[in-house]
Amino acid sequence: MYWGARLREYHGLDRRTSALLKRQAGRCAWCKLCFTDTDVLEKDHRVPRICGGKEESANLQLLHRHCHDQKTKQDGSMAARSSGAQRGAV
DSSP states (O other): OHHHHHHHHOTTSOHHHHHHHHHTTTBOTTTOOBOOTTOOEEEEESSOGGGTOOSSGGGEEEEEHHHHHHHHHHHSHHHHHHTTOOOOOO
């Protein structure tokens, strides 16, 4: 929890990332482990845009990079992107 709290206060993060860290209490939305200062954070769409998800704060979450890889494999967005599927109108 310490690094999650510290990262929220880090001025090098953009506003949206800081807000997501605060909302998630410094934890990855996928594995629920606390972020550390060495983790690579990725913004992820809960419902992938290619599957109709919106570009809004309620549809965003922060994940570790390796968790993001796992999530995109599971939710089918990586396969949809690879097959050349078109994004829906947003």
